[in-house]
Amino acid sequence: MKEELSDEALELIADRFRLLGDPTRLRILHTLGRDEMSVSELVAATGAGQANISKHLGVLLKAGIVSRRKEGLTANYRVADESIFELCDTVCTRLKDQFEQRRGMLTGIV
Amino acid sequence: MKEELSDEALELIADRFRLLGDPTRLRILHTLGRDEMSVSELVAATGAGQANISKHLGVLLKAGIVSRRKEGLTANYRVADESIFELCDTVCTRLKDQFEQRRGMLTGIV
């Protein structure tokens, strides 16, 4: 039996994928890794603008992918949803396989 | 040691996530499931326009997520990259957990 997925459910899932479909957000998440970092640390580490980083962090926070801990003036973020690492690993592995396979299609020609 | 991910690598991974970040494409993939279907079958099953389905299938094909088998006039597609099911399951499970957790935050108030 195939479950019926409603349009709303598909929207929710698509939203989550779209969230991960931005290089700057992936850069933020990869830079954070398992550590906690402040906005300015992320700005320094990624080279992106402060407003841009703040906005992306806001998006990730609202989606529950990161958590925020305020401490005085600084805001410290950390990855709250570790499943994103699994997702990225799956995608990365699959992409490597795919390139390997496509490379294989061309060997023996030259 | 944390691997350094280049901007190009992040782009590739983000591209893949962005590909999955569209409800219509998710609908197509979910409708396909493990079966092979023609474009017109997909059009009928999803309710989307023919041109739209064709375009999305083209995108998915170029990305290697589906494969195409032409048979006379009809084009039959099937999911070629089963890892997408794993990705969707992971996201879906995580979203459910998240909603359950957020629901828990509100219980006992009313």
Added chain:
DNA sequence: ACACTATATTACTATATAATTATATAGTTG
């Protein structure tokens, strides 16, 4: 050859959103 059908492509419109600049907010220090 002609009509018909299935799919792909093109051109267009509308919408979403990433990046940036400027500004607001709020905590800190003198």
Added chain:
DNA sequence: CAACTATATAATTATATAGTAATATAGTGT
């Protein structure tokens, strides 16, 4: 309180892309 700092927000611009209508392409049957 004034100056300073860190972060967030608003407004703007530019770009990407989803959906659609029209058309092209190509296989099928008469």
